Amino acid sequence: MNVTIVDYNSGNISSVINSFKEVAQDKVNIEVTSDLNKIKSSDKVVLPGQGSFKSCVDALNIINGLSDTLNEFAIMNKKPLLGICVGLQMFADVGYEETETKGLGWISGKVAKIDNQNGKYKLPHIGWNQINIVKDSKIFKDVENNSHMYFVHSYEFIPNDKSVISATTDYSSNIVCSVEKENIFGTQFHPEKSDKIGLKIIDNFINL
């Protein structure tokens, strides 16, 4: 099996690579590339993302044909894809970080700044927070409710259809921190930095 981590200059992805390689060992081949043919032929795709919504969308669009290839992979061919952090946020129709920016439009909704309630909540939301699992998601197999995950973000994904939400976390409000829509998965937290329980989520995705 081939799992491809999409390398589109979206910031620091070395931790994502390290964690997937740790979980995969020799059983699964982990590719790190933006090569369209390799993405097309892989079994699963990981879409990481750091920095701003706009910078990630821009970086994705600079690579000719990448967003079409991802669209073909996830929407037309319905193969498993995992978005992490801004990778998840880009599933939305639109994001409002820096300036209004069009997303991939895979899961209808928007990405907006977390309400800090006049400074009551510090932003970025950095650190370990518990997840409240609201839907049985395949990537949460053997992951207990209220497990701690590592977060670092200032913006949140607000999907229109609440049935895609698989987990939320409590910070200022109930922030959506995991989604599952058919073959598309996303986590706002960083499984690659969430210790053993995070690696379990990666393992679940690899073994889908």
Add this chain to the structure above:
Amino acid sequence: MLKNRIIPCLDVKNGRVVKGINFVDLKDAGDPVEQAKIYSDGGADEICFLDITASNENRDIIYEVVEKTSKKCFVPLTVGGGIRSVEDINKLLNCGADKVSINTAAVENSKVVVDSSKKFGSQCIVVAIDAKKNGDKWEVFTHGGRNNSGIDALEYAKKMEENGAGELLVTSMDRDGTQVGYDIDLMSKISSKVNIPVIASGGVGNLDHLVDGIKLGKASAVLAASIFHYGKHSVKEAKEYLDSKGIPVRI
């Protein structure tokens, strides 16, 4: 609920831990990779390396250390010490650091903070402030505490937030190494001034000091070195103690 973080810090010189854990089960007491792994297995919320390598020739060694550590530790890794440029930051991130902590370069050229937070995102840019009390204010020091910039620490903290820092690592130079506790006044003033998380550092001698840093100093995270060295306290003990005092921690 967001938990308060406990961050053990290791001083690394020429690729070896200078002050470190002196546990009996440790094969090599000077190996940063092995020590970082012990901390992360013990429940550390993040790991911090401070590179105190003096000579420029040996600077590259830290990259190798970071690369090896990031393949073993799956909690966030922050690396500070000697970072001068956006290119230095790029190299550390590529080696597997999750965040970098910038000190002197941020004072001398704030463009480094602006440019790097734009390029890599605020989430990985920590500005480290070494502050020393002078009268009724605190001044920012650079070059490992050797040079006084004369800059007011509170104003500087606000400016660094505006420049794109994602977190501030605030060290009281008056308290550092004394084991008498954090400078609570400094921590709470800076924490109230900015809307980004503050990591308290400098002066921890016992577990009550960690409690004070969070409760009174309003810090989001507490960094400590010496109490975790030589097995005086484990990270697990520290977390259980904080939990018993009603502070939310990840256990």
